[in-house]
Structure formats: C-alpha cells, structure tokens
Amino acid sequence: MAKINDNGIVREANCSEELMAMRDSLDVLGGKWKLMILRFLTNRTHQVIHFKKMQREIDGISAKMLSKELKELETNLLVSRTIQETKPITVAYAITEYGKSVLPVTETLVNWGLSHREKIIDSINK
C-alpha cells in the first residue's frame, strides 16, 4: 500500500487520479466540435439559437456533424433542445446551467489559442 509520507507514491496516486479525471472530461468534451458548440452557445445565451443559424456561424461544421454532436451534448445534459410551435416549426438550442460549468475549459482554450497565435506570428517575424 502507498505510504502516506512517501511523496513519490502519493504524488503518483494523485497523478493517476488526475489523468483519469482528464480522460473522463475528454470522453465527454473531446472531438473536433463539442467544445466549439458549447463556447458558441455560451456566448449567445441572450439569443435564441436555431439549427441553421449555428451551422452558418460555426465555421466548417456540416449538418450531419452538428446534428450528431448536439444529440450527444443533449444526452450529457450540457445543451437543451426546445421545439417551438412557430410556423414553420423552429428548434431552439441553448446551453444548460450544467453546460455553463464547462466555461472555464473553453476560456483557457481560447486564451491559449490567442497567445499561441501571437507566438507563431512572432516567430515568423523575427
């Protein structure tokens, strides 16, 4: 058994738990589109978002992938889907309260992406 005072072993145990937690996150949030969709919906909480609108505004996503990813996000309670009895019928997608808990993840990814781009541009100019 791990000795409480052995930093090496304790750290190793913590590490493995951390990696398992990260695996859990990546299983739910991983892939090409899920975090993009969540970020998009988080930024538009004040608007009603329809399927076609998302497809137009998330660069490069196809109807097939958007449909598939939205289903999976809905299953994991991160996104809500509401049919509105308008004519023609429209469907409103929105981030759920639980979905908002992913905000810190997308926030760090946005920030890292911005600084990474700066780094690349600097390395070209120098």
Added chain:
Amino acid sequence: MAKINDNGIVREANCSEELMAMRDSLDVLGGKWKLMILRFLTNRTHQVIHFKKMQREIDGISAKMLSKELKELETNLLVSRTIQETKPITVAYAITEYGKSVLPVTETLVNWGLSHREKIIDSINK
C-alpha cells in the same frame, strides 16, 4: 461595416475570433492523448521520464501512439527530447517552458472531470 456601438455585431465579431482561437488550440492540443501526455509530464517535472515509463503509466496508450504524439508535441515545442548517453541509451522527455503554458487547460479539464464524475455518481445514487 460593424457599428462600434452595436453590441450584437461587436459580440458576434468577438465570438468568431474566440472560436478561431479555440480551433487553433484544438488543432495543436486536440486528440485522445496530447493533453494527457502534457499533464503527465507537467506532474513529473522533478523526475527523469523515459519512453517506457510513460507507456506504463499513461493508461492504455500504445507505443505507436506515444511515439507519434511525442513527435508532434516536440514539433510544437511543447515537449523536449534528450538522448542520454547512458548504457543502454535512454531518452528523457520533459515538458518545456512553453509546454507549461498549457497547464491552465489541463487544470480546468481535471477539475471538470472530477466534478462531472461526482455528478454522475450522485445521479445514480439519488
């Protein structure tokens, strides 16, 4: 042109830049293993990490994938590879200073994974 004072349009422009930044991040950090490897190396900065050790301790990764992912991380200057003239020859992998800038991303993913697991367990027990 976008009106400076039109919150809708300004927000939309910001959103699209945010999504582009996230796409940049996901292109470099996305996939099944890269963030796992970076987290593992970040946690072991005080140790010398060899190839076989990583393969044993990152659950489920194959030699092929580990080799491929390490190459890509090295290309992006996130991981360093140092051949040590021991006998037998060993190769030490380490996180770079730039690689450490990814820590906020893995941190939020670990935290989200932990709370997500709690949520799942609660929803089973209730």
Added chain:
DNA sequence: CATACTAGTTTCTCTTTGGTAACCGGTTAC
C-alpha cells in the same frame, strides 16, 4: 548463447470520424 531491457518502427487491420450530396416532410412567399 539465450533472455531481457532500452527505444522505438513497421505492418496490418479495424473503427471512428468526418465530408458531400441527395433527400424528406412541412411551411411560406411569389
């Protein structure tokens, strides 16, 4: 001389991912 360890690479295969394009039913505008 056989075994085992380091650090991978190669081959083969299967699965997953993802894109294109056609298509569906319903509604509305011309």
Added chain:
DNA sequence: GTAACCGGTTACCAAAGAGAAACTAGTATG
C-alpha cells in the same frame, strides 16, 4: 405551382485514428 426556407436524416465514401503484434538494433545479464 414552384422556389426557398426550416430541421434535420440517410447513403456513400475517404481519411484519420488507433490497437495488436511483429520486428529492429544495441546492451547487458546469467
């Protein structure tokens, strides 16, 4: 009536992802 919009689904196909197992090459051990 016909074209266009909404919210998708389906079929087809290509590319990428990923695992298993065999293999290379050098060193060291018994």
